[in-house]
Amino acid sequence: MSAAEEVVTEAPAVEAVPKRAMTLGYGTSLVMLALLIAAPLFVKNFIIFQLTMLLVYALAVLALNILTGGSGQFSLGQSAFYAVGAYTSAILMEHVGMNYALTLPIAGVICFGFGFLFGQPALRLSGVYLALATFALATAMPQLLKLGYFEHWTGGVQGLVVTKPDAPFGLPMSQDMWLYYFTLVVTVAIYIFSVNLLRSRSGRAFMAIRDNEIAASAMGIDVALYKTLAFGVSAGITGVAGGLGAIAVQFVAPDGYTILLAINLFLGMVVGGVGWLPGSIVGSAFIIFVPNIAEGISKGLSGAVFGILLFLVIFLVPHGARQIAIVAQQLIGKLKKN
């Protein structure tokens, strides 16, 4: 009853975003960076913590953006990779006594491997089927973390408490502020890495697969390799975000990494604009602050208010923050001409 034959020349599920349109110009990037550096100097510790989480989620949304916006694969399972990263960091810090900064690359590498392996069976699936498979992964993860076998390491249902690091070299900074700057450095480094990745040969291969898989393979791109690679890179970055998140929250527990987290990350990507990397931070702001705003408007109906706000966003700007950025750019262009 539905189409038994799909014409490949139809628009692909994920829109084609040209390479140049994926990032911001140098000037705008520097202004953003300056804002992010200056922000914590004027606010209270709790808000600094929220800003740290903003960066952490932005990193996770960015990872999903590389997977979906870059290579055109869906994932509702990002929370699983986030959980693995968080637990890796927490276990290394608490059981092995490793320095927090050193745990992050290890979390990244482990998640890269995990994602790469998961990408293998996912290769045969696309669209809703891939969404279901990743969804299964996300629902299974909290249950696996609760298992008795690993309880010695994971702390079971209770989870693990993580100690918050102090600022090094006797810097006169609160723990929250130090952690914020530490996260900012990691985030900026990964952002630059991602931008360059998408501009490289591998990035072009991702985008070719996204736009037309058959044409890409005809041009000699190893589709299987690049699809699994995209999964691996995305999982690795999500893992680093998970590790940072665990350090910031100072606590890991299975129920913190349910399917809800994966859905939130997905919403963040849509609101920020699929395939537009700077949108990740806008999407992250949406998923962190909008539920609070909704709660402020009405306690009993916070879910409904959140839903209505989300509908407003997708009705007014179906392409997310990217659409706003493009309109703004055109306006500025016009002003310059006059």
Next chain:
Amino acid sequence: MELFTNQVLAGIATGAIYACMALAVVMIYQAIDHLNFAQGEMAMFSTFVCWQLMQWGVPYWGAFLVTLVFSFAGGIAIERLLFKPLAKAPILTNVAGFIALYAIINSVAGLIWDFTIKQFPTPFGSSSFLGSQLISTHQAGMIGVTLILLLLLFFFFRFTRMGLAMRAAASLPESARLVGINTSWMIALGWGMAAAIGAIAGMLIAPVVFLEPNMMLGVLIYGFAAAVLGGLTSPLGAVVGGFLVGVFENLVGTYIPGVGNELKLPIALALIVTVLVVKPAGLFGRPIVKRV
């Protein structure tokens, strides 16, 4: 052996729940090519409407019919108001829309009827069926209703003009428009029918899982799994998939040591993913051929 038959029977009884939900999922997938994440919440809301009518003194079958009409109209209204404007938007935006709808319905139902668990009556009674301890008359009735629904849908799509028009609109919208089918209304009709089937599923499931705003969450996950397992293009596949998932879930819980209730869901899902990897179109679905 007796343990095995008993577990299979019990599995079929729970499978009927999933089969019902899977039918609604397939219905909407046929019409709009998306999985509707808010399907379970729409069904839950309909069930609450039925409950409210009965609280006001309407007899069961009266309330049942009114709820069906309400759900059908509600489904069409949601499509016209919220999703028709999004028809040209990217798929991912549509999915975000479903999530938003989910949040709205769940929260509104919670506000109107609060989160306490409510009893929901069954028209079939709950004594044991044919002397078996494992399957109650309600569960037998549920299986019966699911099969009748499946038969009705089959006749609707196969032998009526409207059914043919809906199939045409779903498979080749351009050509369907050229022969004078109003494809936009066919989509709305698909939403209405899916909402009505979902309402039936909700009203049958509620006596088993009890009525509350979050009752559909688990059911919907299994319903999706069943629909995907059976093949998203086939109503028959959805029903068979539903029964298979139910039976499978029970057998895993019985025979694999160390699998408590905690691990049932992950293992069931893992096996479904395995099936998909081997046969990506599902058991009864037609494989999609790509033309370059």
